[in-house]
Amino acid sequence: xxxxxxxxxxxxxxxxxxxxxxxxxxxxxxxxxxxxxxxxxxxxxxxxxxxxxxxxxxxxxxxxxxxxxxxxxxxxxxxxxxxxxxxxxxxxxxxxxxxxxxxxxxxxxxxxxxxxxxxxxxxxxxxxxxxxxxxxxxxxxxxxxxxxxxxxxxxxxxxxxxxxxxxxxxxxxxxxxxxxxxxxxxxxxxxxxxxxxxxxxxxxxxxxxxxxxxxxxxxxxxxxxxxxxxxxxxxxxxxxxxxxxxxxxxxxxxxxxxxxxxxxxxxxxxxxxxxxxxxxxxxxxxxxxxxxxxxxxxxxxxxxxxxxxxxxxxxxxxxxxxxxxxxxxxxxxxxxxxxxxxxxxxxxxxxxxxxxxxxxxxxxxxxxxxxxxxxxxxxxxxxxxxxxxxxxxxxxxxxxxxxxxxxxxxxxxxxxxxxxxxxxxxxxxxxxxxxxxxxxxxxxxxxxxxxxxxxx
Amino acid sequence: xxxxxxxxxxxxxxxxxxxxxxxxxxxxxxxxxxxxxxxxxxxxxxxxxxxxxxxxxxxxxxxxxxxxxxxxxxxxxxxxxxxxxxxxxxxxxxxxxxxxxxxxxxxxxxxxxxxxxxxxxxxxxxxxxxxxxxxxxxxxxxxxxxxxxxxxxxxxxxxxxxxxxxxxxxxxxxxxxxxxxxxxxxxxxxxxxxxxxxxxxxxxxxxxxxxxxxxxxxxxxxxxxxxxxxxxxxxxxxxxxxxxxxxxxxxxxxxxxxxxxxxxxxxxxxxxxxxxxxxxxxxxxxxxxxxxxxxxxxxxxxxxxxxxxxxxxxxxxxxxxxxxxxxxxxxxxxxxxxxxxxxxxxxxxxxxxxxxxxxxxxxxxxxxxxxxxxxxxxxxxxxxxxxxxxxxxxxxxxxxxxxxxxxxxxxxxxxxxxxxxxxxxxxxxxxxxxxxxxxxxxxxxxxxxxxxxxxxxxxxxxxxxxxxxxxxx
Numbered sequence: 001x002x003x004x005x006x007x008x009x010x011x012x013x014x015x016x017x018x019x020x021x022x023x024x025x026x027x028x029x030x031x032x033x034x035x036x037x038x039x040x041x042x043x044x045x046x047x048x049x050x051x052x053x054x055x056x057x058x059x060x061x062x063x064x065x066x067x068x069x070x071x072x073x074x075x076x077x078x079x080x081x082x083x084x085x086x087x088x089x090x091x092x093x094x095x096x097x098x099x100x101x102x103x104x105x106x107x108x109x110x111x112x113x114x115x116x117x118x119x120x121x122x123x124x125x126x127x128x129x130x131x132x133x134x135x136x137x138x139x140x141x142x143x144x145x146x147x148x149x150x151x152x153x154x155x156x157x158x159x160x161x162x163x164x165x166x167x168x169x170x171x172x173x174x175x176x177x178x179x180x181x182x183x184x185x186x187x188x189x190x191x192x193x194x195x196x197x198x199x200x201x202x203x204x205x206x207x208x209x210x211x212x213x214x215x216x217x218x219x220x221x222x223x224x225x226x227x228x229x230x231x232x233x234x235x236x237x238x239x240x241x242x243x244x245x246x247x248x249x250x251x252x253x254x255x256x257x258x259x260x261x262x263x264x265x266x267x268x269x270x271x272x273x274x275x276x277x278x279x280x281x282x283x284x285x286x287x288x289x290x291x292x293x294x295x296x297x298x299x300x301x302x303x304x305x306x307x308x309x310x311x312x313x314x315x316x317x318x319x320x321x322x323x324x325x326x327x328x329x330x331x332x333x334x335x336x337x338x339x340x341x342x343x344x345x346x347x348x349x350x351x352x353x354x355x356x357x358x359x360x361x362x363x364x365x366x367x368x369x370x371x372x373x374x375x376x377x378x379x380x381x382x383x384x385x386x387x388x389x390x391x392x393x394x395x396x397x398x399x400x401x402x403x404x405x406x407x408x409x410x411x412x413x414x415x416x417x418x419x420x421x422x423x424x425x426x427x428x429x430x431x432x433x434x435x436x437x438x439x440x441x442x443x444x445x446x447x448x449x450x451x452x453x454x455x456x
Numbered sequence: 457x458x459x460x461x462x463x464x465x466x467x468x469x470x471x472x473x474x475x476x477x478x479x480x481x482x483x484x485x486x487x488x489x490x491x492x493x494x495x496x497x498x499x500x501x502x503x504x505x506x507x508x509x510x511x512x513x514x515x516x517x518x519x520x521x522x523x524x525x526x527x528x529x530x531x532x533x534x535x536x537x538x539x540x541x542x543x544x545x546x547x548x549x550x551x552x553x554x555x556x557x558x559x560x561x562x563x564x565x566x567x568x569x570x571x572x573x574x575x576x577x578x579x580x581x582x583x584x585x586x587x588x589x590x591x592x593x594x595x596x597x598x599x600x601x602x603x604x605x606x607x608x609x610x611x612x613x614x615x616x617x618x619x620x621x622x623x624x625x626x627x628x629x630x631x632x633x634x635x636x637x638x639x640x641x642x643x644x645x646x647x648x649x650x651x652x653x654x655x656x657x658x659x660x661x662x663x664x665x666x667x668x669x670x671x672x673x674x675x676x677x678x679x680x681x682x683x684x685x686x687x688x689x690x691x692x693x694x695x696x697x698x699x700x701x702x703x704x705x706x707x708x709x710x711x712x713x714x715x716x717x718x719x720x721x722x723x724x725x726x727x728x729x730x731x732x733x734x735x736x737x738x739x740x741x742x743x744x745x746x747x748x749x750x751x752x753x754x755x756x757x758x759x760x761x762x763x764x765x766x767x768x769x770x771x772x773x774x775x776x777x778x779x780x781x782x783x784x785x786x787x788x789x790x791x792x793x794x795x796x797x798x799x800x801x802x803x804x805x806x807x808x809x810x811x812x813x814x815x816x817x818x819x820x821x822x823x824x825x826x827x828x829x830x831x832x833x834x835x836x837x838x839x840x841x842x843x844x845x846x847x848x849x850x851x852x853x854x855x856x857x858x859x860x861x862x863x864x865x866x867x868x869x870x871x872x873x874x875x876x877x878x879x880x881x882x883x884x885x886x887x888x889x890x891x892x893x894x895x896x897x898x899x900x901x902x903x904x905x906x907x908x909x910x911x912x913x914x915x916x917x918x919x920x921x922x923x924x925x926x927x928x929x
Contacts (some may be wrong), residue, residue, distance in 0.1 A: 039579050045588065094758075102699055102700050102754055104701055109696070110748065112692075112741050112744040241577070308575050
């Protein structure tokens with residue numbers, strides 16, 4: 001990292017930007033996890049737009065951009081957004097997405113008009129302050145790069161004002177989530193169960209919405225209204241792909257938020273010069289969103305169990321295993337008839353079961369490497385181990401044929417297909433239960449012998 | 457309607473001293489003499505119409521917020537197109553180029569949403585949020601770079617976000633008009649297909665409709681109208697126009713073709729009045745004013761809508777509650793009489809009985825005024841007459857109604873016992889909930905079903921034990 005840092009002039013300012021960005025990101029990720037789990041991600045979008053009039057009114061009332069007033073204003077309007085959305089959704093029976101859309105666009109429009117009003121009719125000082133804090137561009141992009149402009153000294157430490165606020169909100173969020181962890185968890189996964197346990201799911205909903213509103217406003221100042229959504233949802237969604245446990249999802253989401261903040265700022269300084277914009281920097285907030293998006297796409301592709309790559313690999317591994325087992329079965333049947341197969345014959349026969357040629361080649365290669373099949377003067381022969389494995393498969397296959405014929409009353413020429421599919425997923429225990437159920441038959445419906453169980 | 461425009465305008469005007477000038481201005485605007493105003497009014501109204509039509513299908517498919525995500529996802533396309541065109545030596549502001557960029561990145565965003573939804577366990581809402589914010593973030597990054605480019609001026613690109621409605625050009629208005637016409641025609645021609653797709657996609661597929669093709673056409677129409685409208689009215693207004701008019705129209709009708717018409721009309725009116733109001737208050741952002749007009753129409757629709765409006769539903773609810781109260785009273789009277797008379801209950805027997813509130817009170821868990829109110833309702837309906845010795849008597853119509861109500865109740869009870877295997881001690885409450893909403897056809901069917909199992913249903917005695925005359929209910 002130190003090499004990377006030395007590429008540019010990393011100053012105290014950059015550290016503060018990263019720290020504030022990371023604190024914002026972690027606060028958002030903490031709440032976003034619950035939004036994602038409750039399938040209410042777009043509520044983050046709605047609230048982050050809708051707090052605008054809250055800010056403007058707080059500004060008009062207080063006459064300054066005092067943080068506390070702003071937070072209260074935002075909290076109230078955020079809560080109102082949630083209440084109105086619920087109200088229109090329930091009283092008007094409007095689809096939840098649509099009622100969100102109605103509420104946030106109208107509130108945003110009111111906010112926009114109020115801001116223009118403040119900027120034009122306020123006193124000079126007020127107007128200028130409004131212009132700085134609430135100007136439309138700032139609303140969209142935030143002013144993370146300007147955190148250092150407002151230093152505040154607290155506890156004998158001089159730090160940017162944004163740092164103190166984001167730190168306070170982060171601590172508050174952590175405290176509330178820790179205190180109400182069980183309640184939030186239950187109402188996120190099963191609101192009905194929560195209600196039956198005496199936890200008010202509605203109350204949790206509105207608490208969460210208020211927290212989202214307050215956090216949004218704090219993050220708003222730094223990263224802008226749309227990019228707050230990136231901080232709320234993207235790390236949480238990425239974490240959702242990586243784990244099934246709520247605790248680790250919260251932790252992962254926060255880690256991803258920090259990674260996004262650090263990498264985002266670093267790329268905002270460095271990436272422009274790579275693409276021909278020498279000596280310039282891009283919006284850090286924008287870059288944090290982009291980096292979060294990249295982390296999400298990596299998770300989407302590479303997540304251990306749910307990633308697209310591992311899904312594809314699993315599917316490939318399965319088809320190779322099926323091809324391998326089919327090959328063993330075919331060799332044993334050929335042996336039963338007193339013959340052997342050449343590699344070409346076997347390949348053709350396995351492909352006829354529907355396997356791809358790549359899977360077949362890989363399967364034959366594996367069989368020889370595992371010494372289940374021996375290549376002997378142009379013919380393929382089962383080794384002792386191979387024969388044992390193939391016998392098990394054949395036993396499963398013929399037991400299933402018997403079972404299917406007996407219980408599903410399929411004609412004899414229709415039992416091969418189901419048995420062919422089932423033999424690959426039958427373990428020894430199931431196989432012997434099957435034999436017990438069928439009273440240990442010796443021959444399958446086609447009259448061929450069912451190999452006995454070697455283990456007994 | 458002109459008076460409401462005047463009212464709103466008045467409130468927003470700067471002062472009384474400007475009143476006469478304001479009136480001139482107002483007349484000037486309302487008579488559509490001003491070329492600029494005409495362009496804006498025509499453009500925004502046509503946009504409202506187009507959005508209302510196509511948005512209706514989005515609403516029915518529960519995809520109202522898809523427009524939100526797509527419109528935000530267009531920003532990097534706009535910024536990227538600007539950079540590419542500047543790099544190639546152009547001005548960077550060729551509208552066609554910018555719009556092509558917007559369409560491409562909007563479509564890419566949509567593709568990513570579908571991809572995420574299909575390949576992972578991330579739900580649609582989170583997928584929308586991710587694409588919306590990440591694409592927008594990329595757009596912001598590109599915009600900050602453009603602002604630092606020496607070769608080109610980026611002024612105006614942000615109008616894609618907030619819109620520059622007031623300075624809409626005639627060419628913009630014409631483009632919007634063409635889009636509105638195309639979308640209206642498409643909605644007419646493909647009405648049946650879009651309807652099936654919106655209500656039951658699986659059915660559409662089974663009927664051989666090219667579902668994916670239709671989906672693409674519908675989404676392409678949405679993207680087209682957003683691309684064209686975005687620059688004229690801005691991002692937030694585009695979302696509002698796609699969501700609010702259809703949601704408002706839904707309150708007025710349950711029929712899709714009427715809803716389309718209604719949504720188009722509401723979109724058009726919002727655009728029209730929003731644009732008119734904002735020309736009178738030039739400093740107010742026009743897009744925001746239009747959203748507010750649409751929001752006001754939505755609120756009025758939600759309250760007064762004739763199909764699903766809150767007022768109508770409250771009225772219906774009160775009506776049902778009254779009907780239920782009345783039927784409870786009549787049944788209580790019947791059962792009281794049945795316990796006293798010790799013979800078959802006929803209208804005459806019922807009419808002979810005199811009922812006092814004290815005798816009726818224990819028959820049911822009536823609280824305070826409920827019994828009195830039910831008696832008042834019944835008297836108003838002509839079911840009861842006051843008796844000279846105090847209390848009330850059933851009139852002939854009241855007696856017949858009571859027999860009818862009790863018959864429904866007991867038919868339903870017997871049905872529950874014989875066909876739903878519910879214990880006789882439990883059927884009274886279940887029947888109580890259903891009896892009020894049984895229509896005559898249903899009763900006839902019940903009778904037919906029950907006649908098969910038990911021909912001796914003529915007298916219709918209660919299938920469970922009834923409290924005696926003095927007993928508590």
